[in-house]
Amino acid sequence: MPVAGLQTDCPYALTLPEIRLHVFENLTTDDLLNAALVCRAWSWPAIDTAQRISNIKLSWLLAPLVNCTAAKLQDCTHPDQIPKIAEEQVTERRDPQIAGKITRLVIDLAWKVALAIDMTHFANPLGRPIFPNLLSLEHDIDGPETSDEEADMERWTPILPLLAGPRIEKLTLTFYRATERVVKDNIQALAHIAPRIHTVVIHNESDIYSPDYSAFSQMRSLWVNGFFSHQSWICLASCPLLESIALWEDDRAIDIETQNYAVIFPRMKTLAIDHFSAYRDPEFVLALFRGTTMPMLQSLEVSYPRYDVTAPEGVSEILGFMHRSPLLKEGVVNGRVIHKE
Numbered sequence: 647m648p649v650a651g652l653q654t655d656c657p658y659a660l661t662l663p664e665i666r667l668h669v670f671e672n673l674t675t676d677d678l679l680n681a682a683l684v685c686r687a688w689s690w691p692a693i694d695t696a697q698r699i700s701n702i703k704l705s706w707l708l709a710p711l712v713n714c715t716a717a718k719l720q721d722c723t724h725p726d727q728i729p730k731i732a733e734e735q736v737t738e739r740r741d742p743q744i745a746g747k748i749t750r751l752v753i754d755l756a757w758k759v760a761l762a763i764d765m766t767h768f769a770n771p772l773g774r775p776i777f778p779n780l781l782s783l784e785h786d787i788d789g790p791e792t793s794d795e796e797a798d799m800e801r802w803t804p805i806l807p808l809l810a811g812p813r814i815e816k817l818t819l820t821f822y823r824a825t826e827r828v829v830k831d832n833i834q835a836l837a838h839i840a841p842r843i844h845t846v847v848i849h850n851e852s853d854i855y856s857p858d859y860s861a862f863s864q865m866r867s868l869w870v871n872g873f874f875s876h877q878s879w880i881c882l883a884s885c886p887l888l889e890s891i892a893l894w895e896d897d898r899a900i901d902i903e904t905q906n907y908a909v910i911f912p913r914m915k916t917l918a919i920d921h922f923s924a925y926r927d928p929e930f931v932l933a934l935f936r937g938t939t940m941p942m943l944q945s946l947e948v949s950y951p952r953y954d955v956t957a958p959e960g961v962s963e964i965l966g967f968m969h970r971s972p973l974l975k976e977g978v979v980n981g982r983v984i985h986k987e
């Protein structure tokens with residue numbers, strides 16, 4: 647029997663230069679013990695062999711780091727055999743340049759599995775990222791369901807800096823019920839080690855914390871689904887290269903502080919705000935228009951179903967915003983085209 651709870655039939659059949667680490671979220675206690683066993687067998691105790699990865703086709707947690715192929719996994723009939731299979735794999739000599747060829751990494755890691763991992767095995771004695779030439783990193787960070795579990799979650803050291811190098815250009819992070827510390831630590835750690843990130847996609851389901859995106863000083867494009875605060879908007883003014891912002895909100899009720907958003911985005915070309923109906927303060931969008939200046943803006947689209955921003959007072963604010971954007975001839979607001987003249 648394969649290890650319970652872990653994905654054994656990977657539909658992606660991925661080969662270089664992309665790998666995907668995936669684990670089912672609904673695991674039992676026995677599954678967690680097995681997951682911890684797999685991690686200890688297949689990850690950082692053999693960290694030097696991570697530079698000899700080859701023929702990556704299947705992802706079992708951290709198995710790709712030691713080149714475990716689908717055929718050998720399917721030959722495993724009992725969890726106790728896994729360390730032996732892993733040991734055989736890591737002793738094989740591989741091209742030392744293979745790890746450097748991986749440019750895209752996708753991690754879908756349930757937080758309970760992360761807690762089952764003995765983090766002492768995540769030390770990086772080589773002093774350099776496992777995949778130094780990653781260009782794209784996607785990571786789902788699941789969170790605790792109860793307050794009693796939050797302390798455990800915060801003990802989970804972010805693993806992203808151990809994997810990624812300074813060449814990352816696109817970052818996609820998903821936070822489910824994650825604590826403020828988990829969100830902040832991962833954002834800051836990646837912004838520090840990867841200053842060249844220009845595209846950031848955030849699915850922020852935490853309902854708790856909206857990151858300071860200004861940490862990505864070279865960011866050109868930002869897409870946020872979920873919690874987005876007024877402070878995050880103001881901080882974006884510290885990203886001088888930002889050209890595109892897309893904000894999407896679901897039906898959660900979130901308090902937004904109404905104020906004059908007196909910020910300037912000198913290179914902004916595209917602004918899209920969709921479905922901000924969850925905000926209790928209906929003045930948010932108009933306050934944004936009232937104080938924000940985007941002299942290079944060329945495309946504007948706003949959907950705000952619960953508040954008629956196309957009413958006379960709303961149109962007045964929008965037109966004022968558009969006149970501060972000389973390249974913008976018209977905008978689409980709640981499906982209605984508004985012309986500058």
